[in-house]
Amino acid sequence: MVKKKATDCESCVNFVYDEDYEEYTCLVNLDEDEYYRLTNQSNYVCPYYRLDDEYGVVRKQN
Numbered sequence: 592m593v594k595k596k597a598t599d600c601e602s603c604v605n606f607v608y609d610e611d612y613e614e615y616t617c618l619v620n621l622d623e624d625e626y627y628r629l630t631n632q633s634n635y636v637c638p639y640y641r642l643d644d645e646y647g648v649v650r651k652q653n
Contacts, residue, residue: 599640600615600617600637601615602642602643603617603637603639603640603641603642603643604641604642604643605617605618605619605639605640605641606618606643619639621639625637625638
C-alpha cells in the first residue's frame, strides 16, 4: 500500500468539484505564502489536509 502525502490534494476532503468552473478546487482559502510553499516545496505538508475517508464514518458506527 502506498502512503499518500499530506500534499496530495486529490485525496483531501477539502478538494471538491466546482460545477461553476467545471474543475476541482480547494475549499481552504490559502494565503499567498501557503500556496507558494504548497506548490513549490516538495517537503511542505499542508496544515489543512484531511484524508477523504468515506469509510471512516462506518468504522465509527461499529
